[in-house]
Amino acid sequence: MTIETTDHSLLERPEWKALAAHFEDNRNRTLRDLFAADPDRGSTLSAEGAELFFDFSKNRLDSSTISMLIDLANACGLKERAEKMFTGVKINITEDRAVLHTALRAPRDTVVEVDGENVIPHVHEVLDRMAAFADKIRSGSWTGHTGKRIKNVVNIGIGGSDLGPVMAYEALKPFSDRSMTFRFVSNVDGNDFAEKTRDLSPEETLFIISSKTFTTLETMTNAHTARDWSLAGLGGDESAVAKHFVAVSTNAEGVGGFGIDTHNMFGFWDWVGGRYSMDSAIGLSTMLAIGPDHFQEMLDGFHEMDVHFRSTPLEENLPVLLGLVGLWNRNFLGCDTVAVLPYDNELCRFSAYLQQLEMESNGKHVTLGGDRVGWDTCPVIWGEPGTNGQHAFYQMIHQGTKPVPCDFICFCQPANPIGDHQDKLVSNVFAQAEALAFGKTEAEVKAEGVADALLPHKEFDGNRPTNVIMTQKLDPKTLGRLVALYEHKVFTQGTIWGINSFDQWGVELGKVLAKKIIPELSQSETVTDHDSSTNQLINRYRAHRLG
Numbered sequence: 001m002t003i004e005t006t007d008h009s010l011l012e013r014p015e016w017k018a019l020a021a022h023f024e025d026n027r028n029r030t031l032r033d034l035f036a037a038d039p040d041r042g043s044t045l046s047a048e049g050a051e052l053f054f055d056f057s058k059n060r061l062d063s064s065t066i067s068m069l070i071d072l073a074n075a076c077g078l079k080e081r082a083e084k085m086f087t088g089v090k091i092n093i094t095e096d097r098a099v100l101h102t103a104l105r106a107p108r109d110t111v112v113e114v115d116g117e118n119v120i121p122h123v124h125e126v127l128d129r130m131a132a133f134a135d136k137i138r139s140g141s142w143t144g145h146t147g148k149r150i151k152n153v154v155n156i157g158i159g160g161s162d163l164g165p166v167m168a169y170e171a172l173k174p175f176s177d178r179s180m181t182f183r184f185v186s187n188v189d190g191n192d193f194a195e196k197t198r199d200l201s202p203e204e205t206l207f208i209i210s211s212k213t214f215t216t217l218e219t220m221t222n223a224h225t226a227r228d229w230s231l232a233g234l235g236g237d238e239s240a241v242a243k244h245f246v247a248v249s250t251n252a253e254g255v256g257g258f259g260i261d262t263h264n265m266f267g268f269w270d271w272v273g274g275r276y277s278m279d280s281a282i283g284l285s286t287m288l289a290i291g292p293d294h295f296q297e298m299l300d301g302f303h304e305m306d307v308h309f310r311s312t313p314l315e316e317n318l319p320v321l322l323g324l325v326g327l328w329n330r331n332f333l334g335c336d337t338v339a340v341l342p343y344d345n346e347l348c349r350f351s352a353y354l355q356q357l358e359m360e361s362n363g364k365h366v367t368l369g370g371d372r373v374g375w376d377t378c379p380v381i382w383g384e385p386g387t388n389g390q391h392a393f394y395q396m397i398h399q400g401t402k403p404v405p406c407d408f409i410c411f412c413q414p415a416n417p418i419g420d421h422q423d424k425l426v427s428n429v430f431a432q433a434e435a436l437a438f439g440k441t442e443a444e445v446k447a448e449g450v451a452d453a454l455l456p457h458k459e460f461d462g463n464r465p466t467n468v469i470m471t472q473k474l475d476p477k478t479l480g481r482l483v484a485l486y487e488h489k490v491f492t493q494g495t496i497w498g499i500n501s502f503d504q505w506g507v508e509l510g511k512v513l514a515k516k517i518i519p520e521l522s523q524s525e526t527v528t529d530h531d532s533s534t535n536q537l538i539n540r541y542r543a544h545r546l547g
Ligand code: G6Q
Pocket: 158, 159, 160, 161, 210, 211, 212, 213, 214, 215, 216, 219, 273, 274, 275, 276, 360, 504
């Protein structure tokens, strides 16, 4: 069955039409105009919740835009659909699954049922086992095959089984056990495994094989390489595997088949999507690094934002506002990308994490009803920490041809207070957002004595939308709040766009084709059954692969 119909129903909604007319009416109002018209605009267009402060006043909208966007969210049933998610209704309809990452951080006494069974006791049973295991590793009471203490932990996983753990480890390094080494192997490129293990001793190394399905090509290839590497360094005794390998998976059979004792398997469930799983057992490496108490604090932070999202009126609801402002920029201003720019070096992998969270969730061209969407969905998400990006790609954000909305994320207190670094760092957030909003007119540039020929080059249009998210400091709780903020932003946008944010069929085709091509790369006959380009590439590689 092909997609026959294009769905225009969202565009037909009176709330959407009202927004479109409102956009046209205000098309030429600049941020300079908007700030001049309302001296309290900064505070009017800010919100606070779960200890995050969110200033969205430097967007090309006003309070009436926000009310109209909220009307749209209401018309699309945002609150009702969120309730369905929180209560275990199977809203992931293409996979017939509940969407319950919020259950992963719910308190012990919560009741959330899937198919008539309360899932919360299972969640806490796994968390308790993870904590007991983490205590053993961190205290040294769990030793390797030769009796040595485990000093190195290598997480093997990819996508949702890698990006969260890597991001969280980097973000929470100041809370980690510095006597231990943590590495993350994801790529099927052998260089990844080789480089991450070259200075490690197998006697002191624990591998966590993190794979929901336990069938993923990259992870299983790396897991087998890890087993060979371990056994080669431990005298080839198969029983060593039990002391050096644990698994995080939903597939007990696959884990057992690999040779890992299923007692050393930490489970999760099909209602946890890969990109929503860093707070499940997929976070085992995080717990080993920062300890069970800090991990619990991270879960508490997630939960705080869940409660905020579920119970706060939409006009004060941070994830909803973040989602609606993003939707305005995407669908009305026509912005194709969003830059997430954390001003904290430890959030160096945060944008990469959000890339998957947002683009795999909302990079969809089909509605829940199976029609082609008649509106744009997820923009490209990208970014790097500031201030580094300022010396690289910010040129385009300031003077490129299309606005790039930015989320600036910053903290009042640094993990490492040194001299005046933090003031210098954060001053740049405020300055960048100010410069992007208000620019510098030709007259202002001219008044500085700039030569006429250079005026167009040195002028800044401004009027470029930005958000600032500010909070006290980056700690486990804050990280949980921040990730949940974006999870629920994705939910808000996905609900209005009418798409399934919880499947990812688009990643399948390439995987299937690669499986077919793998044996062709080493076959003796010339490959002829693809298109002329693919045949050419395969045959050229075959001719040169052995040097
Ligand atoms: C996430 C995706 C995807 C997945 C990886 C790894 O939402 O489904 O990124 O996490 O493909 O899958 P496994 O955990 O099954 O190895």
